[in-house]
Each structure stands twice: as structure tokens, then as C-alpha cells.
Amino acid sequence: MYYPQVRKRRTGFVVATIGAAMVLVLFAAYATTRIMVLAVPIGADPTNLRVDPECQLPDGLLQAAGTTNPTVSMVLSGAGERMISCDYVTRKGASKSRDRKLSVRVKDCDGADAALRYYFAKSPTMREAKPLKELGDQALESTAEVDEVTSVTIIVQDGKRFVSVQYDGSDKGFFGMGSAVPEEASMVALEVARRFVSA
Known part of the structure; x- marks a missing residue:
């Protein structure tokens, strides 16, 4: 007597194949999206600001x-005080991965020490500040990493001059933006602060 051969069901294999194909499609779509994001230039259009x-x-x-693009340059004087505001950002096309912002505020007045104490009291980022002995009469530095951005803040009182420097940085990678290296950011902020303290 003839018995027809029973075919084994291959449902599991088919499901696994479809699942693997879907994973590959999703990965390809994600990779394409990331490549498109990486292709978007970092930075701001050149301002040509004097x-x-x-x-x-x-x-x-x-x-x-990484901040060759000036966005703010202003000096104000009056009532025995002088204030200087300087901002620089990354110029579009200057870097494929580094996004930076440098902000400097200087106040020349009789109450420079009071200005430092006021800034320290009002700024949450200065709560974990460490003293910098080699800069001015008194100086503090704080480093924070928030929302994939490294932020270094240095405040200095040197005689009648109060200086605050904030340097923010993030780096673009394949999986998105990430914080800049804190030690590198600190070195930049410190050098900028030195320039304005010794001016």
C-alpha cells in the first residue's frame, strides 16, 4: 500500500526569515537616517561681524x-562701569563633528568682588565649582554635562575686573550628539579667561 509522504511544516523557518528581513530593513532605514543627519553641516552661517x-x-x-564665527561684540560704558560682551560660535562648514559656543562677559567696576559672589550665588552650575589659584585674585571653575553638552564656566575677580567665561561643546557621532571632552573644554575656557584677566 502506498502512503504519501507527509511534508514537514516550515512555519518556524518562514517566520524567522521574515523577522530577519524586517530587522535588516529597519536597520538600513536607521542607518540611512543617521547618514543624512551626519551630512547636515554643523554651525552657524558666517556673520562677518566687526x-x-x-x-x-x-x-x-x-x-x-572651534569658535571662529563672532556673533556678539559689544562694549558699554557709563556710571563708572564698563561692560564687555563677546560671543563666538562654530562657523558652518568649519567642522563635521564639533559644535561649540564661547561666551565672555567682562565688568570693570569697583564692586568686582561683589559681582563674583553674586554670580556664584545665582548660577546653579557653580554649586560644584572648584577654586583656581593661578588666575586673578579669586577664581572658580565649574564643569557640567547636560543634554549631551559639556559646559565649562569660569568666573574671575582680578582687582576691579570681573570676568565670566562659558564654553559649551558637543560632538556629533553616528548615534547622535555627545558631550565634548571636559578636560579639553576646560583648557580652552581657562586660556580664554587668562586673555581677559591680563588685558
């Missing part, structure tokens, strides 16, 4: 900081 002499920094320092 930089006040009080805000000028050496080209080599700005290039090392």
Missing part, C-alpha cells in the same frame, strides 16, 4: 576652540 578690539582673541585660540 569684532571690537576688546573682544579680539588670537586666531589660533579661536580655531582650537
Whole structure:
């Protein structure tokens, strides 16, 4: 008597194959999206802003900081005080991965020490600040990493001058933005602070 051969069901194999194909499709879609994001240039369009002499920094320092694009350059005087505001950011096309912002505020007045105490009291980022003995009469540095951004803040009182420097940085990678290396950011902020304290 003839018995027809029973075919084994291959449902498990088919399901596994379909599942693997879907994973590959999803990965390819994700990779394509990441490549497109990586292709988007970092930084801001060139401003061609005329930089006040009080805000000028050496080209080599700005290039090392990744902030060759000035966005704010302002000097105000009055009532026995002088205030200097200087901002620099990454110039679009200057880097494929580094996004940086440098912000400097200087106040020349009789109450520079009071300005430092006020800033320290009002700024949450300064709660874990450490003293910097080699800078001015008194100086503090704070480093924080928030939302994939490394932020270094240095405040200095040197005689009648109060200086605050904030340097923010993040790096673009395949899986998104990540914080800049804190030690490198600290070195940049410290060098910028030195320039304004010794001015």
C-alpha cells in the first residue's frame, strides 16, 4: 500500500526569515537616517561681524576652540562701569563633528568682588565649582554635562575686573550628539579667561 509522504511544516523557518528581513530593513532605514543627519553641516552661517578690539582673541585660540564665527561684540560704558560682551560660535562648514559656543562677559567696576559672589550665588552650575589659584585674585571653575553638552564656566575677580567665561561643546557621532571632552573644554575656557584677566 502506498502512503504519501507527509511534508514537514516550515512555519518556524518562514517566520524567522521574515523577522530577519524586517530587522535588516529597519536597520538600513536607521542607518540611512543617521547618514543624512551626519551630512547636515554643523554651525552657524558666517556673520562677518566687526569684532571690537576688546573682544579680539588670537586666531589660533579661536580655531582650537572651534569658535571662529563672532556673533556678539559689544562694549558699554557709563556710571563708572564698563561692560564687555563677546560671543563666538562654530562657523558652518568649519567642522563635521564639533559644535561649540564661547561666551565672555567682562565688568570693570569697583564692586568686582561683589559681582563674583553674586554670580556664584545665582548660577546653579557653580554649586560644584572648584577654586583656581593661578588666575586673578579669586577664581572658580565649574564643569557640567547636560543634554549631551559639556559646559565649562569660569568666573574671575582680578582687582576691579570681573570676568565670566562659558564654553559649551558637543560632538556629533553616528548615534547622535555627545558631550565634548571636559578636560579639553576646560583648557580652552581657562586660556580664554587668562586673555581677559591680563588685558
